[in-house]
Amino acid sequence: MTDKKKNPVVRWLLPMKKVMWALTPALIASVYFFGWRAFIMFIVVNIFGFLAEYFFARHYSEPVSSSVFVTNFLFVMIIPPTLPYWMAVVGIVFSVIFGKMVFGGFGKNIFNPALVGRAFIYVTFASYMTGNWAKPAIGWLGGLVKYTPDAITSATVLSTGENIDKVFYLNAFLGNIPGSIGETSAILLAVGGLYLLKQKIASKTIVIWTLIGMLVIQGILGSFGITGNIDLLTSILSGGFILGLFFMATDPVSAPKEETAKMIYGIFIGVMTSVIRTFSVWPEGMMFAILLANMFAPLMDTGVKEWKQRKKAKQMKAT
Secondary structure (H helix, E strand, O other), X not given: OHHHHHOHHHHHHOOHHHHHHHHHHHHHHHHHXXXXXXXXXXXXXXXXXXXXXXXXXXXOOOOOOOXXXXXXXXXXXXXXXXXXXXXXXXXXXXXXXXXXHHHOOOOOOOOOHHHHHHHHHHHHXXXXXXXXXXXXXXXXXXXXHOOOOOOEEOXXXXXXXXXXXXXXXHHHHHOOOOOOOOOOOHHHHHHHHHHHHHOXXXXXXXXXXXXXXXXXXXXXXXXXXXXXXXXXHHHHHOOOXXXXXXXXXXXXXXXXXXXXXXXXXXXXXXHHHHHHHHHOOOOOHHHHHHHHHHHHHHHHHXXXXXXXXXXXXXXXXXX
């Protein structure tokens, strides 16, 4: 029993089920907003994600871990509800193989696997990932009586900056706006994220400093009237910020382990999210910010450890 607790893979696998529970309300809401196609997409992605890991796990003579279902779940949440099924299959297979298995399997990957797959199809099938967004279904029953919403829009608020008013804020808070399958409902994602914080699965340090980093830079850019900058509340409620904040930036495998490094990591993500959203042609800055931070996470840990050692050495000399 003691060995299992010390095993980092076991330690990471146990919270995986709680992450899926935390995401479930937003997935259910996606059916209400975007129709049953969202749930079918969830099933398709889980089947092919499992198969991709199964064939590679055989090579390593290991069983398929429950972590693949978290990767599948997160991947579904960050793709448009109208994305062709075959593109989703390409994305999740890429996520599992090139985001995780090529590094040796779960616990060894450098990048968040779900974001690796999304980034791949984001740049490969750009028109489908940036220009075909479903408007939420209308009526009391919403998408519960539909396969997919009737109306399609070419952009989200992040790419247009239009229609920012009290009605938009309310809709974004509830989830009644165009967007990816599971990233539109700020309230449900926040509830799930707070649950992870309470269970000590998500890092409070990363969450707090990511939020601070984004708000500070976004506020500075706004004060200078920079073209392309959006207001603070819209920055939080729109796109995948809340989903990325609680569920992806805090990934225990790809994030730093040292507390000071986590603070630096969070600030980096928050700042880069704002900068990418404002100055690049890609409005969804959170995804690229987290992947960039993943790249530097080991260096952040190493740097903090070396700084602590030097500090300790100086203290010992002083005494």
